[in-house]
Structures are given as C-alpha cells and as structure tokens.
Amino acid sequence: MVRAVRAAELAPTKFAFPIQARQLKVKAGKTTAVDGLTVSLGAGVHGLLGPNGAGKTTLIRALATVLRPADGALDVLGHPTGTRAGLRELRRHLGYLPQEFGFYPRFTVREFVGYMAWLKEVPKATVPDAVQYAIERVGLADRADVKMKTLSGGMLRRAGIAQAIVNDPQILLLDEPTVGLDPAQRLHFRELLRELSADTCVVVSTHLVEDVAAACTDVILFDAGRLVFQGTPAELMAAGDASAPGDSPTERGYSTLLARHQNAEKGAR
Numbered sequence: 001m002v003r004a005v006r007a008a009e010l011a012p013t014k015f016a017f018p019i020q021a022r023q024l025k026v027k028a029g030k031t032t033a034v035d036g037l038t039v040s041l042g043a044g045v046h047g048l049l050g051p052n053g054a055g056k057t058t059l060i061r062a063l064a065t066v067l068r069p070a071d072g073a074l075d076v077l078g079h080p081t082g083t084r085a086g087l088r089e090l091r092r093h094l095g096y097l098p099q100e101f102g103f104y105p106r107f108t109v110r111e112f113v114g115y116m117a118w119l120k121e122v123p124k125a126t127v128p129d130a131v132q133y134a135i136e137r138v139g140l141a142d143r144a145d146v147k148m149k150t151l152s153g154g155m156l157r158r159a160g161i162a163q164a165i166v167n168d169p170q171i172l173l174l175d176e177p178t179v180g181l182d183p184a185q186r187l188h189f190r191e192l193l194r195e196l197s198a199d200t201c202v203v204v205s206t207h208l209v210e211d212v213a214a215a216c217t218d219v220i221l222f223d224a225g226r227l228v229f230q231g232t233p234a235e236l237m238a239a240g241d242a243s244a245p246g247d248s249p250t251e252r253g254y255s256t257l258l259a260r261h262q263n264a265e266k267g268a269r
Helices: 056-063 087-091 109-119 124-137 153-165 183-196 209-215 233-238 249-268
Strands: 019-028 031-041 044-049 071-076 094-097 171-175 201-205 218-223 226-231
Touching: 019 056, 031 056, 031 226, 044 056, 044 183, 044 209, 056 071, 056 171, 056 201, 094 153, 109 124, 109 153, 124 153, 153 171, 153 183, 183 201, 183 209, 201 209, 209 233, 209 249, 218 233, 218 249, 226 233, 226 249, 233 249
Parallel strands: 044 201, 044 218, 094 171, 171 201
Antiparallel strands: 019 031, 019 071, 218 226
C-alpha cells in the first residue's frame, strides 16, 4: 500500500477543538436552519443525527465554508469563517463530501481524485502517492483506471470519499456518506472512520443510527436547528425508554430524546 501525504506536510497548527461554534445561526434561504448552536469538536468521529429538515446539511455546509454564518461565531482550525480572509488556506485542510457531488463522467477514478488533489493544492510531487493511497483506502484500487460514468452508485460514493481524504485533512465532513453502500462496504467504511479518528475531526451526517453506534466516538442529535443531545453512543443508548420506537437501544435512545425535545418545544409555545 502506498503511503499518503503525511499530515505534517500539510497541516496547520493542531487545535484541541478544530471546530468551535458559539450561538451559531445559519440560514438556508430565508429559513434559520441552524439556530443558536454552541459546540466544540475535537479529534474523533462525531455522528450528526436528526430527522429530515433538522439542519444537518446546512450545518455541514457551514463547517465546509460553503455557507456563511448569519449570526454567532464559527471558528474552523482557528479561522473565523464569517470573513474571506484565510479561507483559501483553511480549505486546503478540509475534506468534504456533500450529499451530491459533481464529477466529469469521462474522468477515470484516478483522474477525478487527482483533479481534486490539485484543487486542494496538494504538493505536486506527492499527488500520485496521495491519490493511490486514497483510492486504496476506499477499496477502489481495482477500479482506479476506469471511467467514473461506469461506476455503480456505491462505487461513486466511495470515489467521493476518496477525494475527501486525498489531502489528509484535519477536518473531514461527510454528508450521508453511506448512501448506496452495501453492508460489506458499510463495514469497511466504519473501519476507515475508526482509523481516521485518532488525529482527525470527522463529522458524519447520517440517517443510519446503527452506523453512529458502531463507528462514532460522539453523537450530536439535532432537531429544527437546535442541539438536542451531545454525548457518547453509550449515553445515547442509556437515554432510551424501553417503550420507545426502535429495534435497538441506539434507536430507542434517539426516539426518546427526540420526542422529549419536540414535546418540550410544543409546551413552550
């Protein structure tokens, strides 16, 4: 296996909390999709859970510097994201997989990941090794030289993960990364997350509660733009009522906390 670009070659100063939000508000159109979020995230895998419309994608886009805060503060690797100053340097150290990502269908997997490495300003001399290593890590070594348009949905998703990690990022942002992956591929993806978690701040938005329980060190439950819960998967499981909907302790914990929050919101109106 080819070694990736070392983090020390690219990384800025290490931060105890690479992501810090204080009373953060972010709009999606005219809607406040993230409303008063205060959170600090360090190294590890942070699973972002919540129902449709909770604000998960908007938060990921803000962390990726695609959206600017409407109010409050958001610091990523020590850079305030509300201004343009330093964003180019910051983006060199981010990895981002949106729910839907664009690509040139006639590019091979290697060309696509290499192009993304170039956009992220990975040092030219290290690009071939970094690309090969990223492709190997997502299990696409045998598809490296086939065109993107020939890949299945699951393989395209893996190619998207490869481009997100090709620059050995300090912060990795993944929005629904397991969509289209079969059970074996999801297990491989969980192993990759555990490998990355030692020195990378990974934020994973997902609807698959069991992926969070298996791979995440920290769980963030989000609803209607507000933080409902932050804690370990074990704490999420312990919060569940036996009568709550769900086929596992994790799902029951999710259902219990979400219902309590929604009931409290109704009572406050």
